[in-house]
Amino acid sequence: MSEQSKDVCDPSSAAEASDSEVNSSPGVPGGLSPPASQAAILAGPETPPLGPTDAPLASPPPQAPSEEGDPKALQQASEEGRAHQAPSVAQPGPAPPAPAQLVQKAHELMWYVLVKDQKRMIIWFPDMVKDVIGSYKKWCRSILRRTSLILARVFGLHLRLTSLHTMEFSLVKALEPEELDRVALSNRMPMTGLLLMILSLIYVKGRGARESAVWNVLRILGLRPWKKHSTFGDVRKLITEEFVQQNYLKYQRVPHAEPPEYEFFWGSRASREITKMQIMEFLARVFKKDPQAWPSRYREALEEARALREADPSAHCPRNSVSED
Amino acid sequence: MTSNHTPAPSHTQGGPRRAGVMTDVHRRFLQLLMTHGVLEEWDVRRLQKHCYRVHDRTAAVEELEDFINNINSVLESLYIEIKKGATEDDGRPVYALVNLATTSVSKMASDFAENELDLFRKALELIIDSETGFASSTNILNLVDQLKGKKMRKKEAEQVLQKFVQNKWLIEKEGEFTLHSRAILEMEQYIRETYPDAVKICNICHSLLIQGQSCETCGIRMHLPCVAKYFQSNSEPRCPHCNDYWPHEIPEVFDPEKEREAATSRATKRSLRSRQH
Secondary structure, eight states: OTTTTTTTTOHHHHHHHHHHHHHHOSSSSSOSOOHHHHHHHHHSOOOOOOOGGGGGGGSOOTTOOSTTSOHHHHHHHHHHHHTOOOSSOOOSOOOOOOHHHHHHHHHHHHHHHHHHHHTTOOEEHHHHIIIIIGGGGGGHHHHHHHHHHHIIIIIOEEEEEEETTTTEEEEEEOSSSOOOHHHHTGGGOHHHHHHHHHHHHHHHHTSOEEHHHHHHHHHHTTOOTTSEETTTEEHHHIIIIIHHHTTSEEEEEOTTOSSOOEEEEEOHHHHHHOOHHHHHHHHHHHHTSOGGGSHHHHHHHHHHHHHHHHHOTTSOSOOOOOOOO | OOOTTEEOOOOSSSSOOOOOEEOHHHHHHHHHHHHHSEEEHHHHHHHHHHHHHHHOTTSOOOOHHHHHHHHHHHHGGGTEEEEEEEOTTTOOEEEEEEESSOOSSHHHHTTSOHHHHHHHHHHHHHHHHSSSSOEEHHHHHTTGGGOSSSOOOHHHHHHHHHHHHHTTSEEEETTEEEEOHHHHHHHHHHHHHHOTTTOEEBTTTOSEESSOEEOTTTOOEEOHHHHHHHTTTOSSOBOTTTOOBOOSOOOOOOOHHHHHHHHHHSOSSOOOOOOOO
């Protein structure tokens, strides 16, 4: 047990574990260990792979020289190294919870992650531990592993550690090349329309779009920076803060501009989730023109589509058009 | 990586359970339903068709009810389900993915601060206790001093209430607030457990009732869409409990066909109506 208490809450190894499980056992129904071997996993010595984050631990406190050292000190060391908010140092070897309780925690975590993703909020590992895992911290690796499995099998979603540095997870679709499914119900998702409007402006310009240009475009939709909107609320806050937080947009100061001006760029999440062809189709719909009315942009979009197809030849015929019924 | 027709895992120990088959069609459907939070039935049908188009063009689109029951049989062991409800005012069917295991307003918990959650609870109590199912803005705001957590001013509370409306937890009508059908779907269990005495139940469908009609003699209540269905083409509506004459106007049964015709004949550039969902 002392071995186990060392660093089970290392998010990278937990993520690794969940990923490799998902990849290696496609055919095994359930992929979840039957109770007997589950107990073995809990009771037996687990040797978690030491990820790169262990490097900073190289100078442990003097009381923990070896692996058989005082488990309390080991735990202290790992927790200090991780900067987790551990309110108290656990006593060595509390009884492992019943498998059913771990299963329940995994279900709670699954829902937690789904809701965070639904709200497009950051899934932060320390929050996961604080809000859901709680006193089951020692078993968070197996909980995380089970949650990832469920998410993959039932929802077709991967729980990925997107940034070890910030300890952020995100839910990534495990299915086909990305589609902007939300646009399939576009009448109902005005947020997407707003975002696409801005992204397409940036795309067509070929460089950052100044805030003033963006507001000129939004004026067409009847949106003003000072007016609250019945759906969007505070539009300025939405586009300069929320969309930025969600990594759909970047909002940066224009260098050397006097008086200070800001401009928008595509965010990393937009680049991941939205293809240029989708932007072209959006433009075509909005302006009722053929996408080839923007010839150089259309060419770029074709290029990107080809590159994506080549990168993933096993994909079904890529559906670039997001049509209504 | 995962094969297309993976049998659903059995999460409990031992033997085979009756479980549906999850394909990528179902997975995508679940993903998108989760993304949207709550959807009306015709959106759900569109969504279903979209998922078939993406993953399995050749397959016949399964009847929606069976499709959903199939998915729910897989979700059962996870304590979540796709729940079907109806808007209380005009009976439009709505669907949401809900967590059956929670017995608190935990779904909202990650979005809102402690005092905001408490404001919601206060509003919820007023709504449940009210005769009409609506709580006035004034009455809610008067409780601002009693909130847990950081002190909240009335101005701030007004904005928080608007946030609830935007997130589809509350509906506002002429300065009064009631529960959005999403909130009813997701929190019915919590509400029934937390306010067992104050809660109103529909005499027909036995679900939670916030807005509805009531018999003036014996006091039983019915949802408007339940009234519509129960008294459909009945020229002399009588209370199912005490047989007294039913004194209220009988609403129309919700007809999805009529609704679609009306929708297409309206101008396309329609900005958002405050339709109850």
